[in-house]
Amino acid sequence: MENRSYILAMNCGSSGIKFSLFSSDKLEAELTGSVELADTAESHFNITSRNGMVLVNYPIAHQDIHTAVKEIVSWFHLNRQHYPLSAIGHRIVQGGPEHRRPCVIDADLLNSLQHWAYLAPNHLPDDIKVIKAFRKQFPDALHVACFDTFFHRDMPDVAKYYALPSLYRDKGLIRYGFHGISCEYIMNKLGTISPAITQKKVIVAHLGNGSSITAIQNGQSVETTMGISPSGGILMGTRAGDIDPGVTLFLLKHENLTVTELDDLLSKHAGLKALAGHSNMELLLAKEENDTRSEEAVKAFCYQARKAIGALTAALGGLDVLVFTGGIGQHSARIRELICEPLDFLGINLNPKANHQNRVLISAKGAKAKVYALATHEEQIIASHTKQLLQQQTITDHDRTNH
Secondary structure (H helix, E strand, C coil), X not given: CCCCCEXXXXXXXXXXXXXXXXXXXXXXXXXXXXXXXXXXXXXXXXXXXXXXXXXXXXXXXXCCHHHHHHHHHHHHHHCCCCCCEEEEEEEECCECCCECCCEECCHHHHHHHHHHHHHCCCCHHHHHHHHHHHHHHCCCCEEEEEECCHHHCCCCXXXXXXXXCHHHHHHCCCCCCCCHHHHHHHHHHHHHHCHHHHHCEXXXXXCCCCCEEEEEECCEEEEECCCCCCCCCCCCCCCCCCCCHHHHHHHHHCCCCCHHHHHHHHHHCCHHHHHHCCCCHHHHHHHCCCCHHHHHHHHXXXXXXXXXXXXXXXXXXXXXXXXXXXXHHHHCHHHHHHHHHHHHHHCCCECHHHHHCCCCECECCCCCCEEEECCCCHHHHHHHHHHHHHHHHHHHXXXXXXX
């Protein structure tokens, strides 16, 4: 019997947990799964094999990260003989200014992440919970941290720093950017379509429950909509996005909100949810013709995305390629149409048929800017970085043994 080992890639996001299991040698996905924790969705735990066979699909009683992690850990523990895990890669929203590059997780790193949790209070504590649960159950596996901020590490200073006294930079108050793992995958994918594209002026619009848009030149992030936290940028499912600082001062001073209440409002009860009563874009689109709140929410989302694309094009000094990805970006022809229709002055023109058929290339023939709708696969990038560190560790262990 062939002795195989596997790499598990964990992707803890704002709408739930996704994961993929890869063979360690060829990085081929054997299994994919998820636990949805979205605002209006019924929470299900599901796992599908590479040939499309449904291995697991049942509802979960509680929509919380603890229950989700427990289900996933239990399944892999029960199936550890069939799928022995040599390494587990974890997507981590951010690790502060000290941690950008993928690295092996140890006690010191976890302590550091705890320290920087205030930079992403709605994400990092859950990331840490996931890591601790898997480290406890799979102590012999190599655990690797893959930071969502890594792709943006070399943004120019004009994009990286806030116009605040420099002493705050030492406390981590800078613009980090997020959805970097998704951007890395998309750039790799574009390279397989045409290697020359990666040296062009590219904008990646990752639109989902959490959304950000990134400007990339010569393969490097030069500007992005999110800043110090995943709550900034354009409005999202339950997040307000960028707002005037005076709004926060008003809420603190005149509405007497505590800091915790303000954080909860801006992160969990704002955005599409505040405008329409819920954050499910599919339902909003279904109701927009007959429901004013749904129509206005869709319009506001597309307006802010369109405005961001225009600003990022200015930052790049032009635009060659626009990519839509993420749950909304890849799948919603209507959203892409509403965003792109007024942007013909930037050379953006969609092919209506290709757009509504969700093809890969959706721009009109002869359009100045090429427009793509691409699936992202963050777990693939997580697994790739994890494999690199696993190989390095194997070489190190071998050298120690020989000495």
